[in-house]
Amino acid sequence: MDNSMQKSTPERKLWAQYDALQLGSGWDEKDIQKPQILIEDVYGDSHPGSVHLNQLTEQAKYGVFECGGYPAHFHATDICDGCAQGHDGMNYILASREVICDMVELHGSATPWDGLILTSSCDKSIPAHLKAAARLNVPTIFIPGGSMRPSPYMTTSMRAGDISLRQKREGQISDEEVRDYKITGCPSCGACAFLGTASTMQCMAEALGMALPGSALVPATMRDILQYARDSGRKIMELASKGIRADMILTKEAFYNAFVIHSAIGGSTNAMIHMPSIARELGIVIDPDEIDEINHKIPHIVNVSPSGAYPTEAFWFAGGIPMVQTYLKEYLNLDVLTVTGKTLGENLEDLLRDNFFERNLGYLTNYNLVRDQVITSPNRADEIGSIAVLKGNIAPEGSVVKYSACDKKLYVHRGPARVFDSEEEAHRAVVKGNINPGDIIIIRYEGPRGSGMPEMFMTTEAIVCDPRLNGTVSLITDGRFSGATRGAAIGHVSPEAAAGGPLAFVREGDIIEYDIPARKINCIGIDGKLMEMEKVEQIFSQRSKGGIIPRPNRKGILKRYTSLALSAMEGAGY
Numbered sequence: 001m002d003n004s005m006q007k008s009t010p011e012r013k014l015w016a017q018y019d020a021l022q023l024g025s026g027w028d029e030k031d032i033q034k035p036q037i038l039i040e041d042v043y044g045d046s047h048p049g050s051v052h053l054n055q056l057t058e059q060a061k062y063g064v065f066e067c068g069g070y071p072a073h074f075h076a077t078d079i080c081d082g083c084a085q086g087h088d089g090m091n092y093i094l095a096s097r098e099v100i101c102d103m104v105e106l107h108g109s110a111t112p113w114d115g116l117i118l119t120s121s122c123d124k125s126i127p128a129h130l131k132a133a134a135r136l137n138v139p140t141i142f143i144p145g146g147s148m149r150p151s152p153y154m155t156t157s158m159r160a161g162d163i164s165l166r167q168k169r170e171g172q173i174s175d176e177e178v179r180d181y182k183i184t185g186c187p188s189c190g191a192c193a194f195l196g197t198a199s200t201m202q203c204m205a206e207a208l209g210m211a212l213p214g215s216a217l218v219p220a221t222m223r224d225i226l227q228y229a230r231d232s233g234r235k236i237m238e239l240a241s242k243g244i245r246a247d248m249i250l251t252k253e254a255f256y257n258a259f260v261i262h263s264a265i266g267g268s269t270n271a272m273i274h275m276p277s278i279a280r281e282l283g284i285v286i287d288p289d290e291i292d293e294i295n296h297k298i299p300h301i302v303n304v305s306p307s308g309a310y311p312t313e314a315f316w317f318a319g320g321i322p323m324v325q326t327y328l329k330e331y332l333n334l335d336v337l338t339v340t341g342k343t344l345g346e347n348l349e350d351l352l353r354d355n356f357f358e359r360n361l362g363y364l365t366n367y368n369l370v371r372d373q374v375i376t377s378p379n380r381a382d383e384i385g386s387i388a389v390l391k392g393n394i395a396p397e398g399s400v401v402k403y404s405a406c407d408k409k410l411y412v413h414r415g416p417a418r419v420f421d422s423e424e425e426a427h428r429a430v431v432k433g434n435i436n437p438g439d440i441i442i443i444r445y446e447g448p449r450g451s452g453m454p455e456m457f458m459t460t461e462a463i464v465c466d467p468r469l470n471g472t473v474s475l476i477t478d479g480r481f482s483g484a485t486r487g488a489a490i491g492h493v494s495p496e497a498a499a500g501g502p503l504a505f506v507r508e509g510d511i512i513e514y515d516i517p518a519r520k521i522n523c524i525g526i527d528g529k530l531m532e533m534e535k536v537e538q539i540f541s542q543r544s545k546g547g548i549i550p551r552p553n554r555k556g557i558l559k560r561y562t563s564l565a566l567s568a569m570e571g572a573g574y
Helices: 009-014 017-023 053-066 088-110 125-136 157-168 175-184 197-207 223-242 252-265 271-280 288-295 312-317 320-327 344-353 361-366 423-431 457-464 533-544 556-564
Strands: 036-041 070-075 115-120 140-144 387-392 395-402 412-420 440-443 474-477 489-494 511-515 520-526
Touching: 009 017, 036 053, 036 088, 036 223, 053 070, 053 115, 053 223, 088 125, 088 271, 088 556, 115 125, 115 223, 125 140, 125 197, 125 271, 140 197, 140 223, 157 175, 157 457, 197 252, 197 271, 197 320, 252 271, 252 288, 252 320, 288 387, 312 361, 320 344, 412 423, 423 440, 423 457, 440 457, 457 474, 474 511, 520 533
Parallel strands: 036 070, 036 115, 115 140, 387 520, 412 440, 440 474, 474 489
Antiparallel strands: 387 395, 395 489, 412 511, 511 520
16 A cells, blocks of 8 residues: 555654654554554453454454554443443443543544544444444444354343343242353353344444445354454455545445344344434434334344344344345345445345355254244245334324334233333332233333433333233333333333423323324323323423422533433434
8 A cells, every 4th residue: 555645644744752652652663654544442351242352353453464554453441231230330321332432533533544443242332433433534444243152042141131030039030040041141252142232233334334244243253253353454454545434335325224224123222322323423314204114114024032033143144134135125225335345236246256145054054944034035024114113292202112022912002101210110110010911111211311311121121021011011211222122112202301301291190002003102191081182281281380300410421421412312412
């Protein structure tokens, strides 16, 4: 590569210490003249999704060296939703997305870089990295951190919901069963082996064109993931040479493509927060109604937990995102540019010639599976879409439900509101048996401006793991859900209660009704009595005069985040 393209040359001539500092860090005089690539990861001992990323960045560095560049390795370690489950730590999880993004921006802005490599595996670090890529707008490539191996009997770490609920109920579980789960629940590094937010966002990175074709959800313990990392190091040098920036890939058409894939795979509702926030960095507005419209026409063709039966590595063996894209070509913009330097259509042709779609089917045979059991052809799909945006008098700006993971009996539901001002209160009520079949649980003040928008996974799992409540109880919240959430779980209610949204004025015993096919969600009665909608709104107006519950005093990052965050339907960033 022509060294004259090095972006930092003018800055080096301004101040001799620039070169001296890099030489003092172990670089030599030839290194400081090469194109320089910033490699950012979230490597650390925090959880399985990050503990192996140093192996990927090592391979990426080799690829950069091979092609005449010099890589510099920076870190901003992420944190784990699973370890934060059920306590105040969960309030910091979404805020971490903004902090990681800010750190990468700082690393990428203090000195000029010729290219950027990003690698992460999980819920908030992937969107943080993609936000930073959009913000820095230099040649960029993303390396997904891959999938964890499945737990025994093709289960996943998601079994924690059932285990934890029975732990809290005396006499329902043995110490041996708890220990066996702990030892086998997370058997390797990589993102959890279900199509939660971590796995969904790996898929979104690839679907956007920011990761090499086929790289999302590759098993984290297989050689293939190292090959993708090495190839990414090589490819970033080509992108830098050609001047292919992030904004040339992250176009409105690319986001449309990604939401088509999201609908088809049954992705996490959290993508409805992360994708608009990424787009916002580029001045692109994502209209929730447009996403809903996509879900009216795209067949849901992926049979992966929690909407389906199989772990994520089976999805990769079956052909992964490229197989889904091949099946859905008629719905996609095939001319969008990707990090290969080629279009999506060209990538799919290259994969076909390379035998990618057939090479890994033998791994499925090890599990006595065939492709169609994991990724079905569109003409055999029994469901259209996976996500719905519901609106009404308790969610004027919208709310989100993943109906592909919901019992069809609860697609339409009317019931009494059981109102809680925190998830902890609601969870205790479920555990103690104080929730009845048919109830609609309301959890509020858990939005971005409320407590930082924690996920409600502990409560949703307590519901679906309780035979008395499963399939009869719905949950509505201005908080968010885990990508692993199952059941009738409606989140992101906007405006949120802490911003004075109408959810703040629902009371115990009011009658709530939602209709997923009709995309409606409303309070239709007060104190157990059905009323005209106009009368309900009048009563809400009267109740609003009493104001909302005062928010607690906070400090540090949580104060900054809850003071500045946008609504969930706008991406919950700031």
